[in-house]
Amino acid sequence: MKVLESRAEIVFDYYNRRIRVMDFTGPFEEISGTLEALAKAEELGKIIVYTPPEKRHGPETCGYMEEGIIRGYYTRKDCHIFSSYPVFSCYPQNSRRISFHEEKEEQIVKNCLRKDRKAGKLPQKPVDSRRNGSWKKQKEKIPFPEDYTLRPAVQADASAMASIYCQGFQFYPTPLHMESYLLKTMYSNVLYLLVEKQGKIVSLASAEMDSENGSAEITDCLTVPSERGKGLIKELIVALEKELSARNFLSAYTLCRASSYGINTAFASLGYAYTGRLVNNCRIGRGFEDMNIWCKMLK
Ligand SMILES: CC(C)(COP(=O)(O)OP(=O)(O)OC[C@H]1O[C@@H](n2cnc3c(N)ncnc32)[C@H](O)[C@@H]1OP(=O)(O)O)[C@@H](O)C(=O)NCCC(=O)NCCS
Incomplete structure (x- = not known):
């Protein structure tokens, strides 16, 4: 233009x-x-x-x-x-x-910030690893419970991922419910990680990487209802950060649903700073939702 x-x-x-x-x-x-x-x-x-x-x-x-x-x-x-x-x-x-839920959203951020959070704090339960690359380094740490594995998503996972995203999000700003979209992005600028339990995917998150600027958006976070509250999304976020650092990315951020206790708590507890709210920004869930911004410098 x-x-x-x-x-x-x-x-x-x-x-x-x-x-x-x-x-x-x-x-x-x-x-x-x-x-x-x-x-x-x-x-x-x-x-x-x-x-x-x-x-x-x-x-x-x-x-x-x-x-x-x-x-x-x-x-x-x-x-x-x-x-x-x-x-x-x-x-x-x-x-x-x-903003239709401003009061609740303010309360969520207040609760997140009130907790005594140490910047850059790492989670208590490091992850298992079966892959090459930076995941290998985590092998020395205490593993996940035996039946949980954290690993990068591969082509063969796309169909199951699409179906989990479809069940988890009624609407979503990107077409995560389409296998073709996941495959296309998986082999370009998006790193998808997942946790599986006994061979079934139970939690997912991704990093959309801007290599030119060395920044990445951590997004597409989802844990299936029966596995929530077990620290899985935090494990995935930490693993994404590690991989981003290994690839020399300088910063990570998220634009997350302002009305979700779980996702805001996860980023706050991992040392992210709250830096604003985008009102009625995305069509997700039942309609337009406010998105909170949380940021962290990786280096
Ligand atoms: C948000 C979501 C991904 C969290 O996944 P999870 O694997 O259950 O998260 P974790 O177990 O790692 O918990 C992260 C933190 O949130 C807290 N938490 C999780 N669910 C919570 C809830 N319903 N209410 C309050 N706190 C909650 C945990 O106690 C933990 O806090 P801590 O850092 O103090 O230990 C999951 O609830 C989900 O899939 N929601 C629906 C999809 C969605 O909205 N995704 C976010 C898109 S932006």
Whole structure:
């Protein structure tokens, strides 16, 4: 897109009904009117702008609100996330900008931060390993209970993973329920790890890697209901961090459901810092949900 002297790299995210501006050059004032017009034409209720610190004044002066920061997103440099909620017939009275569960979500973050958490604290139960690479190093530690194994997902897992994700998430921003999507991403920029018990997958998580900037988003966390509360997701997050560190990634972050006690507690207890909340950001669960940002420098 070219608007006067300014340029913007934008993503029309129809599933989540929003426009994402991943980069821009030139005065943001020249872009903002066009973004608003596009949002209205396409009936997209949120415009979200990712920007490094030196360009943050652009969206700020155009009335965008800073909703959060991702630490180290651009090779040790922070990313500031600004949002605007255009008002039009689909979203009368600014309804998209209203967080419907703010009180509960605030309480969850407060509880997470109240606990005496040590930054970078590692979990109590290290994992078993049967693979090569950095997993090998964990062999010396106390293993998981015998019937649980943590390992990277492979092609043959895709069908079972798709079915578990399909049962776990009614809606999800990416098509995790599609085997073809899992296979495509597995062999590009996404590292999927899983825990299996007696040959059955019981917990999953992934890291979406931005190799250029050395940052990765930890995402797609799910434990089957019967295995929850056993520390499995924390084991997976720690294993992902280790692998990211081995691959020289500098930082990790997550955008996680603000209303989930389990996932917020997991990241808080592993030394992640809470850095903001993106209101009605993703269609997940029963509708739009707020997403909390948690960040950690790995090096
Ligand atoms: C969120 C989820 C992945 C957690 O998985 P899990 O394997 O049960 O998590 P863990 O056992 O590793 O627990 C992590 C922490 O959360 C706590 N926790 C887990 N479930 C909890 C709950 N329902 N209420 C309060 N705390 C909870 C654990 O006690 C642990 O805390 P600690 O660090 O103080 O020990 C799981 O509940 C799930 O699959 N939910 C549905 C899918 C989902 O919403 N995923 C998140 C997408 S962003």
